[in-house]
Amino acid sequence: xxxxxxxxxxxxxxxxxxxxxxxxxxxxxxxxxxxxxxxxxxxxxxxxxxxxxxxxxxxxxxxxxxxxxxxxxxxxxxxxxxxxxxxxxxxxxxxxxxxxxxxxxxxxxxxxxxxxxxxxxxxxxxxxxxxxxxxxxxxxxxxxxxxxxxxxxxxxxxxxxxxxxxxxxxxxxxxxxxxxxxxxxxxxxxxxxxxxxxxxxxxxxxxxxxxxxxxxxxxxxxxxxxxxxxxxxxxxxxxxxxxxxxxxxxxxxxxxxxxxxxxxxxxxxxxxxxxxxxxxxxxxxxxxxxxxxxxxxxxxxxxxxxxxxxxxxxxxxxxxxxxxxxxxxxxxxxxxxxxxxxxxxxxxxxxxxxxxxxxxxxxxxxxxxxxxxxxxxxxxxxxxxxxxxxxxxxxxxxxxxxxxxxxxxxxxxxxxxxxxxxxxxxxxxxxxxxxxxxxxxxxxxxxxxxxxxxxxxxxxxxxxxxxxxxxxxxxxxxxxxxxxxxxxxxxxxxxxxxxxxxxxxxxxxxxxxxxxxxxxxxxxxxxxxxxxxxxxxxxxxxxxxxxxxxxxxxxxxxxxxxxxxxxxxxxxxxxxxxxxxxxxxxxxxxxxxxxxxxxxxxxxxxxxxxxxxxxxxxxxxxxxxxxxxxxxxxxxxxxxxxxxxxxxxxxxxxxxxxxxxxxxxxxxxxxxxxxxxxxxx
Numbered sequence: 001x002x003x004x005x006x007x008x009x010x011x012x013x014x015x016x017x018x019x020x021x022x023x024x025x026x027x028x029x030x031x032x033x034x035x036x037x038x039x040x041x042x043x044x045x046x047x048x049x050x051x052x053x054x055x056x057x058x059x060x061x062x063x064x065x066x067x068x069x070x071x072x073x074x075x076x077x078x079x080x081x082x083x084x085x086x087x088x089x090x091x092x093x094x095x096x097x098x099x100x101x102x103x104x105x106x107x108x109x110x111x112x113x114x115x116x117x118x119x120x121x122x123x124x125x126x127x128x129x130x131x132x133x134x135x136x137x138x139x140x141x142x143x144x145x146x147x148x149x150x151x152x153x154x155x156x157x158x159x160x161x162x163x164x165x166x167x168x169x170x171x172x173x174x175x176x177x178x179x180x181x182x183x184x185x186x187x188x189x190x191x192x193x194x195x196x197x198x199x200x201x202x203x204x205x206x207x208x209x210x211x212x213x214x215x216x217x218x219x220x221x222x223x224x225x226x227x228x229x230x231x232x233x234x235x236x237x238x239x240x241x242x243x244x245x246x247x248x249x250x251x252x253x254x255x256x257x258x259x260x261x262x263x264x265x266x267x268x269x270x271x272x273x274x275x276x277x278x279x280x281x282x283x284x285x286x287x288x289x290x291x292x293x294x295x296x297x298x299x300x301x302x303x304x305x306x307x308x309x310x311x312x313x314x315x316x317x318x319x320x321x322x323x324x325x326x327x328x329x330x331x332x333x334x335x336x337x338x339x340x341x342x343x344x345x346x347x348x349x350x351x352x353x354x355x356x357x358x359x360x361x362x363x364x365x366x367x368x369x370x371x372x373x374x375x376x377x378x379x380x381x382x383x384x385x386x387x388x389x390x391x392x393x394x395x396x397x398x399x400x401x402x403x404x405x406x407x408x409x410x411x412x413x414x415x416x417x418x419x420x421x422x423x424x425x426x427x428x429x430x431x432x433x434x435x436x437x438x439x440x441x442x443x444x445x446x447x448x449x450x451x452x453x454x455x456x457x458x459x460x461x462x463x464x465x466x467x468x469x470x471x472x473x474x475x476x477x478x479x480x481x482x483x484x485x486x487x488x489x490x491x492x493x494x495x496x497x498x499x500x501x502x503x504x505x506x507x508x509x510x511x512x513x514x515x516x517x518x519x520x521x522x523x524x525x526x527x528x529x530x531x532x533x534x535x536x537x538x539x540x541x542x543x544x545x546x547x548x549x550x551x552x553x554x555x556x557x558x559x560x561x562x563x564x565x566x567x568x569x570x571x572x573x574x575x576x577x578x579x580x581x582x583x584x585x586x587x588x589x590x591x592x593x594x595x596x597x598x599x600x601x602x603x604x605x606x607x608x609x610x611x612x613x614x615x616x617x618x619x620x621x622x623x624x625x626x627x628x629x630x631x632x633x634x635x636x637x638x639x640x641x642x643x644x645x646x647x648x649x650x651x652x653x654x655x656x657x658x659x660x661x662x663x664x665x666x667x668x669x670x671x672x673x674x675x676x677x678x679x680x681x
Contacts, residue, residue, distance in 0.1 A: 001173070003456065006157075009435065010043040010057060010203075012583050015408070023209050026621070027617060027620040028066055028068070028351070028619065028620060029068070029072075029268060029351060029398065029400050029401075030398075030401055030406060030423060030478075031066075031351070031401075031406060031518070031623060031624060032064065032065075032066065032351035032352055032353055032354050032356075032357070032398055032401060032402050033353045033354045033401045033403075034054075034056075034057055034351070034353045034395060034397060034398055034399060035349055035350065035352075035353075035394070035395075035397070035398040036054075036349070036350045036352075036392045036393050036394065036395040036396070037345060037346035037348075037349055037350075037392070037393035037394075037395060038067065038338065038347060038348045038349060038350055038390055038391075038392060038393070039343065039345075039346055039347065039389045039390065039392075039393065040338045040340050040347050040348075040388060040389075041340060041343070041388045041389055041390070041623075042340050043338070043339050043340050044337065044387075044388050045335055045336070045337050045339060045386055045387050045388065045648060046335070046336060046337065046388045046389065046390040046393070046532075047080065047333050047335055047387035047388070047389065047390060047425060048139075048334045048350075048390040048392060049331065049333040050062075050331065050332055050333060050334065050335055050337070050392075050479045052396075052538055053395055054352055054353075054392075054395070055066075055331065056330055057352055057353035058352050058353055059355055060334045061223045062079055062246060062332065062359075063183065063357055063358050063360075064352060064353060064354050064355050064356060064357045065334075065350070065351070065352040065353075065357075066312065066350075066351045066352070066360070066623075067272050067334070067336055067348055067349070067350055067351075068192060068197045068348060068349050068350050068351060069190040069337075069347070070317040070341070070347060070348060071347065072380060073247070073336070073339060073407070074619070075336050075348060076360075076362035077266070077334045077335060077336040078250070078334070078335040078336070079329075079332050079333075079335075080240070080248065080332060080333045080334070080335050080509070081596075085464075086110050088160055089240075091505065091577070093127075093211070093212040094209055094210065094212075094584070095125045095127070095209065095210040095211075096190055096208075096209050096210075097119075097122040097124070097125070097192070097208055097209070097210060098123040099208075099545055100121040100122065100123060100191060100677050101119075101121040102117040102118075102119070102120055102121075102524070103118070104118045104119075104159065104203050104205075104355050104376070105114075106118070106624065107115055108250070110122075112199065113199045113200075113201075114199070115197055116197070116198050116199065116200075116201070116202065116203050116204075117125055117195065117196070117197050118196045118197075118203055118204060118205070119193065119194070119195045119196075120191045120194045120195075120196075120208070121191050121193050121194075122191060122193075122194060122208055123191055123192075124189035124191055124192060125155075125186075125210050125671050126192060128186060129186035129212050130679075131187060132185070132186055133184065133185060133483065134181050134183075134185075134186055134210045134211070134212060135181050135182065135183050135184070135210065135211045135212070135213075136151070136181070136182045136183050136184055136192070136208065136209075136210060136211070137180055137192070137208070137209050138169055138180045138181075138182075138204075138205060138206040138207070138208060139180070139206055139207040139208070139209065140206040141200070141207065142171065142204060143171065143264070144171055144172060144173045144346050145169075145170065145171055145184070145198060145200060145204055146169075146170040146172075146198060146287065146289045146291065146359040146501070147166055147168065147169050147170065147196045147197060147198045147204060147291075148166065148167070148197045148198070148291040148294055148411060149164055149167040149168060149169055149182065149194070149195070149196055150164055150165050150166065150167070150194075150196075150405075151164040151167070151182065151184065151192060151193070151194050151195075152191050152192070152193040152195075153184075153187055153189045153191075153192055153193075153194075153393060154189065154191050154193065154629055155187065155190060156189070156190045157183050160193075161187075162186050162430045163185065163192075164182060164586055166291065167183070167291075168292075168293060169196075170287075170293045172268060172285075172293070173228035175262065175283035175285055175295070177295055179293075179352065180328065181211075181611060181616075185590045186669070194208070194438070198357060199289070199333070201533075201626065205240075208497075212489065220330060220507070220639070221328070221329050221330070221331065221332065222253065222326040222328055223244070223251075223326060223327045223329065224325070224326045225241040225242060225243060225308070225325045225326060226241065226242040226325055226448040227239055227241055227242075228240045228241065228242050228307070228476070228477065228479060229449055229581070230478045230581060231513060231550075232314075232319055233318065233513065233515075233578050234384060234515050234578075235313065235314050235315050235581070236311055236312065236313055236314060237312040237314055237320070238268075238309065238310070238311050238312075238549065238550070239309070239310045239323070239325070240307055240308070240309050240310075240311070240479075241308040241309075241310065241325055242306065242307060242476060243271075243303065243305070243306055243308055244359055245329065245460070245598065248329065248586065248606055249302055249303060249328055249329050249445070249642055250298055250299065250300055250303075250328060250330060250587065251278055251297045251299050251327075251328040252267055252280060252298045252300055252308065252325060252326070252327060252328070253279075253296055253297045253324065253325070253326045253327075254284055254296045254297075254298075254320070254323060254325055255296070255322075255323070255324040255325075256286075256296075256320040256321055256322060256323050256324075256326075256327070256625045257321040257322040257604050258320045258567050259286065259288050260286060260287065260288055261282055261284065261285060261286050261320060262284075262285040262286075262287075262319075262614065263283065263285075263312050263317075264281075264282075264283050264312075264313045265280075265281070265282055265283070265298050265310060265311065265312050265313070265322070265356075266278050266281050266310070266311040266313075266324065267279055267281070267298055267300060267308055267309070267310055268278035268301075268309040268310075268311070268549060269304060269305045269308065270305045270307045270308070270309050270552075270645070271305030271306035271307040272483070275516050276305075277310075279300050279301045279302065279303055280298045280299055280301065281298070282297075282298040282299065282355065282500045282591070283295075284297070284298065285297045288496065293478040297328065299555055302385055305606055307315070309549055311549060312331050323328060328496060329648060334448070335387065337622035338390075344446060346393060353397060354401070355625065356406070356434070356624050356625050357623045357624055357625065358622075358623065358624070358625055358626070359559070360623070361679045383472055392613075393485060393636070395651060397473070399678060403411065405434060405436040406434050406435045406436070406620070406624055407435055407436035407437055407592040407621065407624065408583040410436070410468060410592035410621070411436055411592050411593055411594055412466065413463070413465035413466070413467060413613070414465060414466035414468055415465070415466055415467070416463065416464050416465050417458060417460065417464055417466055418467075418530075419458075419460060419464050419599075419601060419637065419639050420637075420639045420641045421604045421606060421607070421640070421641075422456070422458070422601040422604045422607075422637050422640060423602070423603030423604070423636065423637055423640050424446075424601070424602050424603045424634055424635065424636060424637055425599045425600065425601050425602075425634075425635065425637045426446065426599070426600040426631055426632060426633070426634045426635070427597060427598075427600075427630055427631070427632040427635075428440060428597065428598045428599065428600055428630070428632075428680070429596075429597055429629060429630040429631075430591075430593050430594075430595060430596060430597070430598055430605075430626055430627045430629045431595050431630075432592070432593065432594070432595060432616075432627060433623055433624070433625045433626050433627040434625070435624040435626075436536045436592045436593075437590060437591075437621065437624055437625070437626040437627070437679075438587070438591055438592070438593060438626060438627055439588050439589065439590050439591075439626040439627070439629065440589050440600065440628070440629040440631060441475065441586060441587075441589075442587045442588070442589060443634065444478065444480065444501060444502050444584050444636045445502050445507055446585075446600070446602055446634060447505070447506060448503060448504055448505060449602045450601040450602040450603065450635070451607075452559060453475070453609065453611075454471060454585065455607060455608065455609030456601075456602055456603065456604040456605065456607040457471075457589070457597070457600070457602055458600070458601040458602075458607075458610070459460075459591055459601075459604055460599050461593075461596070461598055461599075462596075462597065462598075466590050466596060466610065467592075468591060468592070468612035468614040469589050469590060469591040469594050469614070470590045470591070470612075470614060470615060470618055470621055470622065471587060471588075471589060471590075471613070472588045472589075472590065472622065473585070473587050475586040475587055477508075477533060477584060477585055477586055478583070478584045479511070479581045479582070479583050479584075480581065480582055480588050481579060481580065481581055481582075482499055482500065482501070482510075482563075482580040482581065482582050483493060483498070483499030483580075484498055484499065484577060484580050485497040485499065485568075487574040487575075489569065489574050490553045490581060491634055492568065492569050492570050492571070493566055493567065493568060494566070494567045494569050494574040494576075494612065495564060495565070495566050496564065496565040496566075496567075497562075497563075498510070498562075498563035498564065498565060498566055498580060498582075500560070500561075500562065500563065500582070503560075503561045503562070504529065504559045504561050505559070505560060505561060505582070505584060506557055506558065506559045506560075506584060506585060507554065507557070507558065507560065507563075507582045507583060507584055508554065508555060508558070508583055509552055509553065509554045509582070509583035510525065510552070510553045510556070510580065510581070510582055510583070511550040511551065511552050511580070511582075511583070512541075512550060512551045512552075512553070512567075512577050512579075512580055512675035513550045513578050513580070514543075514551070514575055514576060514577045514583075515576075516543070516575055517543070517577065518543055518544070519542070519543050519572075519575060520541075520542045520543075521540065521541050521542075521567050521568050521569060521570075521572075521575075522538075522539075522540050522541075522542065522567070522568040523538070523539065523553070523565060523566060523567050523568070524537070524538045524551055524565075524566045525537040525538075525550055525555070525563065525564070525565055525566075526563070526564045526565075526566065527558060527560035527561075527562065527563055527564075528560065528562045528600045529559060529560055529561050530560075530561070534613055536555045536556075536560070536563075537553050537554075537555040539553075541553075541567065550579075557585050560563070560581055563582075571634065590621060590626060592614070592620065592621070599630075600631075601637065603637070610671075648655065
């Protein structure tokens with residue numbers, strides 16, 4: 001009862017405030033268990049570095065974080081990963097140890113090649129470390145090696161402690177990489193016992209030295225990226241990743257189950273505002289020797305688009321197994337604009353934690369793409385100086401945090417409807433999130449049968465009662481392969497018929513994959529809708545030298561029945577395409593319901609678009625975490641009857657119109673026959 005009262009109070013309060021747009025987002029406050037005041041120096045864009053306490057309380061992608069003004073209005077922000085600032089500073093002092101004892105021997109093994117084991121006893125540094133650590137650096141002339149390392153410290157009281165167990169040092173030729181430095185704690189040591197083991201047929205016989213170093217490094221945060229498509233052809237794997245707007249990585253990390261690999265990788269920046277150029281190029285490798293040596297990260301330069309295209313050159317090797325990709329960002333900061341109220345008075349509040357909100361979509365991310373270079377720190381690394389500074393006050397619990405399901409008030413059923421006028425249905429199994437929210441992604445078949453404005457979409461329970469929902473038309477995209485007929489070549493032109501999976505279909509991009517290394521030809525992309533032909537795009541289809549990715553034709557979203565591509569070949573041979581992909585804008589439906597089975601209905605052109613109270617608290621609904629509904633295939637509605645549409649006002653009007661037209665036709669026919677008979681007489 002207490003939970004229901006709390007939720008009802010929240011609903012009433014939110015509705016009462018919904019008339020004032022500036023106060024509406026105050027309903028977000030109960031979602032977050034922690035808060036802290038924000039103080040800014042000026043009203044221009046400010047930069048706030050997030051402390052470890054905030055980062056540890058939030059999700060890795062910082063989705064459960066919001067900024068509210070003192071009056072309660074939500075403030076858009078951008079996540080700045082500070083990819084341009086310096087990450088390491090080293091202060092060194094060097095010490096060459098005395099070699100006290102040496103032992104080298106070859107160990108024969110029945111299950112592998114002989115093992116070369118070297119043990120060196122070194123004198124410890126005389127002076128204490130200024131930074132609390134020492135780096136043991138191995139030098140030598142060997143151009144390539146891999147060694148497993150263990151290090152034991154013998155203290156002045158005679159005791160021995162393990163400092164390194166199962167470590168590794170290596171130097172590789174291809175790719176050219178090395179690791180010859182091991183960090184050790186500064187202890188009151190008498191000597192160090194270093195054991196090296198390898199199986200490449202020689203003793204390493206390294207030189208040793210100690211270096212005192214201090215490394216200042218910003219925290220690394222790994223954010224797993226969503227894969228939107230993957231293609232394999234011509235010895236390459238091409239993966240497209242969705243990058244959350246405003247999350248700017250300085251590196252990309254690949255995780256794979258493949259035990260041994262050495263692949264060249266290119267990363268392209270793509271999407272609105274992108275440079276459409278290579279932003280990262282490198283080699284990832286994993287060598288399973290006596291100790292596994294690997295490097296699975298690729299450094300990235302400035303990234304601006306909402307997609308990353310990763311091209312992995314496999315050659316004749318099989319594709320990498322179970323690949324996952326993560327963006328690596330340094331300890332992030334927030335970029336935002338708050339009105340300054342002076343140093344002593346908080347201008348806003350940071351609410352965070354709880355994992356109950358999803359990542360917001362703010363237009364500030366679009367603004368970031370238009371800022372000059374000196375604002376994003378790419379010229380001189382002075383990103384921090386480009387913004388006003390902001391500071392965070394003391395962190396404490398949020399007194400209005402409500403742990404009960406925030407959308408319990410919205411789970412009640414709505415008005416009953418007649419389901420017979422709807423041609424198609426999709427059954428849904430809903431298991432709500434802890435906040436009571438469910439989402440379902442509309443497939444291209446759903447959108448094909450629904451009206452353009454989705455005004456005929458309904459979600460009903462088994463008693464045909466409506467369930468209130470919200471639409472999010474900015475839910476990304478879905479890429480689907482298209483069939484192709486052609487080319488048919490005449491008069492220096494090639495025509496390709498692109499076959500859509502369903503019609504009509506709403507698309508905004510066509511991607512063409514071909515192995516032809518270079519071309520530059522004029523093209524037209526034509527579409528038909530209800531028998532009318534129009535030009536979707538007209539430009540030049542260009543591939544420059546060194547570009548191995550798909551060719552993309554982007555255009556304004558359009559609902560089409562067919563597609564035809566026309567290329568001006570001149571005297572060149574027609575192009576051949578290995579694959580054609582169409583990109584379909586995706587729409588998601590959010591609704592709050594108890595666990596159970598429901599039906600999604602579409603296909604009623606006579607329906608009036610519904611109106612729900614839930615739309616008045618849209619910001620609250622779309623801010624909370626949702627779970628995805630389990631869906632069955634779209635099928636014909638077994639209750640559908642065309643005559644049922646006559647019961648609607650619009651259907652009755654159309655029926656009367658057709659009756660009137662029929663009467664007019666009959667009258668004119670009779671009149672014509674009578675006139676013809678008179679003329680004959």
